[in-house]
Amino acid sequence: MCSRREADDWIAQGWVKVNGQVAPMGLQVHATDRIEVDKKAQGFQEQRVTILLHKPMGYVSGQAEDGHTPAVALINPRTHWREDPSRNRFSPPQLRGLAPAGRLDIDSVGLLVLTQDGRVARQIIGEDSSMDKEYLVRVQYGDVATNVQAVFPAQQLARLCHGLSLDGQALKPARVEWQNPEQLRFVLTEGKKRQIRRMCELVGLRVVGLKRIRIGRVTLGNLPVGQWRYLGPHEQF
Known part of the structure; x- marks a missing residue:
């Protein structure tokens, strides 16, 4: 229904009742208790x-x-x-x-x-x-900046999809495919810091442009x- 911080605000405003009584902050509740939220909270949200x-x-x-x-x-x-x-x-x-x-x-x-x-x-x-996020990533391979797809090994593309680790942890499977000869399409379900750039470095690619085009739907x-x-x-x- 809300974030933890919002829940605290609702309780402080007196918008939450437990068994018909306005709930104080920190009240312990049980599965059998009846919790009601005032419609004002919904309007606020x-x-x-x-x-x-x-x-x-x-x-x-x-x-x-x-x-x-x-x-x-x-x-x-x-x-x-x-x-x-x-x-x-x-x-x-x-x-x-x-x-x-x-x-x-x-x-x-x-x-x-x-x-x-x-x-x-x-x-x-x-x-x-586990929401997926989609990116278009322009890459170079060594000195090759045009038609990178023609020279980039297929087994390295497979590693981008599954088989790489960052910070000592295996990455979740990703969808990686060529959008055009110089650009890859990445679909990830996780978001480690500079993940795509670091993934590309592990297989010899250099990212020269990165654009996120979708989050979920x-x-x-x-x-x-x-x-x-x-x-x-x-x-x-």
Whole structure:
């Protein structure tokens, strides 16, 4: 129903009852107890926004670091996509608690999700999440920058799909295939730091461009670079 932090807020607001009594923080409950949540909590949750940003190169996903600008700085009325079908209108409170659900490296571009909704964040990056994410990755192999597909060994492509380890841990199976002679399509269900770049290094490839185009069922589509839109009410990851 909500994130842990949201649950704490609901309890503090008096919106949670156990067996008909307003619940204090830290109350122990049992399977036989009746828990009720006030409709005000649902209304509060419905006001929380999830934003889809086409992150440009040079922005970090999370907090500002090493002088680089965080992606959330791009969320303002001027960069709101004109063709956004959502009826939402931007207001400054939408920036409160707005956090990235997953990361996209400073030198990568594409779909970045920022959300105020703990349920969305848990869907995408929760410990038990297996949501797949799709990337287009332009590569070089040694000195070869054109028609890399023709010279890259098939057995190394198979290793990208399954057989590599990072940080002493075997990676989950991935779908990796050629999109065109210079570009691979990766579909991953995990997100280790700089995973695709490090995977490619292990098989002798150098990444020269990386773009995330899909998270779950939500695609980047025609969203222009540096612009954003709201996740629609009928869209689901």
